[in-house]
Amino acid sequence: MSVTVLLVDDEPLVRAGLRAVLDAQPDIEVVGEAADGAAVIPLVRQLRPDVVAMDVRMPLLDGIEATKAVLKSIDEPPKILVVTTFENDEYVYRALRAGADGFLLKRARPSEIVHAVRLVAEGETLLFPAAVRSLAAEYGTSSARARLERAALTEREEEVLRRMARGMTNAEIAAEMFVGAETVKSHVSAVLAKLGARDRTQAVIAAYESGFVARA
Numbered sequence: 202m203s204v205t206v207l208l209v210d211d212e213p214l215v216r217a218g219l220r221a222v223l224d225a226q227p228d229i230e231v232v233g234e235a236a237d238g239a240a241v242i243p244l245v246r247q248l249r250p251d252v253v254a255m256d257v258r259m260p261l262l263d264g265i266e267a268t269k270a271v272l273k274s275i276d277e278p279p280k281i282l283v284v285t286t287f288e289n290d291e292y293v294y295r296a297l298r299a300g301a302d303g304f305l306l307k308r309a310r311p312s313e314i315v316h317a318v319r320l321v322a323e324g325e326t327l328l329f330p331a332a333v334r335s336l337a338a339e340y341g342t343s344s345a346r347a348r349l350e351r352a353a354l355t356e357r358e359e360e361v362l363r364r365m366a367r368g369m370t371n372a373e374i375a376a377e378m379f380v381g382a383e384t385v386k387s388h389v390s391a392v393l394a395k396l397g398a399r400d401r402t403q404a405v406i407a408a409y410e411s412g413f414v415a416r417a
Contacts, residue, residue, distance in 0.1 A: 202228075204251045205230050205231075206253070207232060207245065207250040207254070208220060209234070209254065210255070215307060220234070223315065226315055232250055233250070237259045238256075241253065241271060252279055253271065254318070255301075256283075257283045258292060264301070272299075280302045280303075280322055282303050282318065283297070283301045283305070285307065294337070297336070297402055324401070337410055341409060348407060349408070352396050355391075358388050362405075
C-alpha cells in the first residue's frame with residue numbers, strides 16, 4: 202500500500218520539490234498541498250493522508266499550532282513530519298513536544314526525504330535520534346522527572362526505552378535483548394501508555410528531559 206502525503210508549506214518551490222521527489226516513488230503518493238497551517242484540518246479530514254509534511258514557520262498558522270490542532274481535532278490523526286531550515290530551531294523542538302513525529306531539513310537529499318517519510322509512516326523507530334537529543338539538551342526542562350517517576354516503568358520497559366532513545370527499531374531491540382519482536386512491541390506500547398506519550402518521539406523526549414537518558 203502507498204504512503205499518502207499532504208504537503209503544507211508557504212513556499213511553492215518547496216512544495217514542488219517535495220512533490221517531485223515523493224511522487225517519483227512507487228510506494229508514496231502526494232494527495233494534496235496547502236500554503237498554510239490554517240488549511241490543514243479540512244484537508245486532513247477530506248484526504249486522510251498517512252503523513253503531513255508541514256513547514257514549521259508559516260504566516261497565518263505555524264507548524265506548532267497546526268500540529269496541536271490536528272491532534273486535538275482529528276480521530277486517528279496522521280503522522281506529522283515537520284519541515285524546517287535549521288535542525289536546532291526551538292520551533293522544531295516545540296513542534297516535537299506538541300506531538301510531531303519527526304522533522305525533515307529542507308536541504309535534505311532526495312533519498313533522505315523519502316527515507317524520512319517512510320520511517321515516520323512506519324512509526325517503529327525514531328527519526329534523527331542524535332538531533333532530538335541535542336534539541337532536548339538545548340531547550341528541554343527538568344520538569345519531566347516526576348512524570349517518569351509516576352510512570353513506574355518495569356526494569357524491562359526501562360531497557361526498551363533506553364534503546365528507543367538510541368533510535369533502534371523494534372527488530373533491533375528484540376535482537377539485542379534476545380526476545381521476540383512481539384514482546385518488544387508490547388513493551389513499547391506499555392512505555393507509551395505509562396508515559397502518556399503519543400509515539401516514540403514523545404517518549405524519548407520525556408526520557409531525555411527527565412534525565413533518565415543523558416542529554417549530552
